[in-house]
Amino acid sequence: MPREPIHVSCRLESLSVLSPDGQVDQDLEPEIGSADLLRLYRTMLLSRRLDERCLMLQRQGRMGTYGPTKGQEAASLGPAYVLRPDDWLVPAFREAAGLFWRGWPLQAWMFVWGGSEAGNIVPDGVNDLPLCVPIASQCQYGMGIAWGCKLRGQGQVCLTFCGDGATSEGDFHEALNFAGVYNLPLIMLVQNNGWAISQPRHRQTASQTIAQKAVAYGFDGLQVDGNDILAMIVATREAAEKARTGGGPTLIEAVTYRMMMHTTADDPKKYRKEEEVKAWEPRDPLLRFRTYLDRKKVLSPEAEKVIDEEVAAELDAAVRSYESHRTEPTEFLEHMYAEMTPDLIAQQAELKAYLAGKHTPAPQPDLAAV
Ligand SMILES: Cc1ncc(C[n+]2csc(CCOP(=O)(O)OP(=O)(O)O)c2C)c(N)n1
Ligand SMILES: [Mg+2]
DSSP: OOOOOOOOOOOEEEEOSBOTTSOBOTTTOOOOOHHHHHHHHHHHHHHHHHHHHHHHHHHTTSSSSOOOOTTOHHHHHHHHHHSOTTSEEEOOSSOHHHHHHHTOOHHHHHHHHTTOGGGGOOOTTOOBOOOOOSTTHHHHHHHHHHHHHHHHTSOOOEEEEEETGGGGSHHHHHHHHHHHHTTOOEEEEEEEOSEETTEEGGGTOSSSOSTTHHHHHTSEEEEEETTOHHHHHHHHHHHHHHHHTTOOOEEEEEEOOOOSOSSTTOOGGGTSOHHHHHHHGGGOHHHHHHHHHHHTTOSOHHHHHHHHHHHHHHHHHHHHHHHTOOOOTTGGGGGSSSSOOHHHHHHHHHHHHHHTTOOOOOOOOOGGGO
């Protein structure tokens, strides 16, 4: 037979548990105790309020360029919730809620966007990498960590985040290819927020979904409502259980939306319509989760008031800590390696001398003679 169909074996599904107006599908609802539900809500709210505060601090000149996370809280918090503490989380740069759940202090987020390396210091006992801005490069680190997890044989998994734009980078595909071949315990979580700065999702790939890219690498892909924290929990829990028991990687596409600008250096009105943003507003993950908790009678008005007050106080303390921290512009050179190399020590001395106004330029090579 010269031509025969090839039957590609794969599982590709889409999943949501909460409807856009917060109604739950009881067959799919995960079992989560009230205490955990309230802690999740508190973390999501904290992340939202911090995001709003950072935006204000930036507008007042008290913070550097800021990249908002509004609308994407569920897509990182749900997956972080199902991890074991000894699992690994490798973020891109919109995973604030997930990182807070893992134990990062609020001020670390502010330090990063305020230009201080202090924000990249992983807290003791937290198995995460710091934020990663070079797009998709963290996919390789995540894959490498997953390989390490497999070699150690202690059932750990590595949850790695990237954006829809990152799926156009070679690093993303190399990581998935390797993870498939070596059957690594990797959960690659793509936060498809519709945009990569000004490029819409349809300019990144001609594929119908991002989830289906898993098929080419020989494992399962799942498209999940990324604004539905319960769906994110169900999907990641399944992927983590599979990975722990030798079932290999999963690609999860979390369909979400970037409610704000890419960063404060960007004006989205130049490239996307206000109606698009408006259409996503009712699907806000915080509102949906709140409605669910309200219907479930988990969030009483008294409990909500206490949470609101605690969140406000925690935020104020974090802003004070951030603003009392002095960042030296020469500090970043200290964080390249565990110990500074002679070159870096010399460069730091030169920079310090320059900043102190005593700079004598280092002799430049005679390029004409090279
Ligand atoms: C390797 C690399 N190329 C380009 C950039 C500039 N850049 C910063 S964010 C971004 C878009 C990323 O889009 P996506 O992966 O969808 O993440 P999102 O910003 O939507 O969360 C680009 C191109 C970069 N940081 N790194
Ligand atoms: Mg994006």
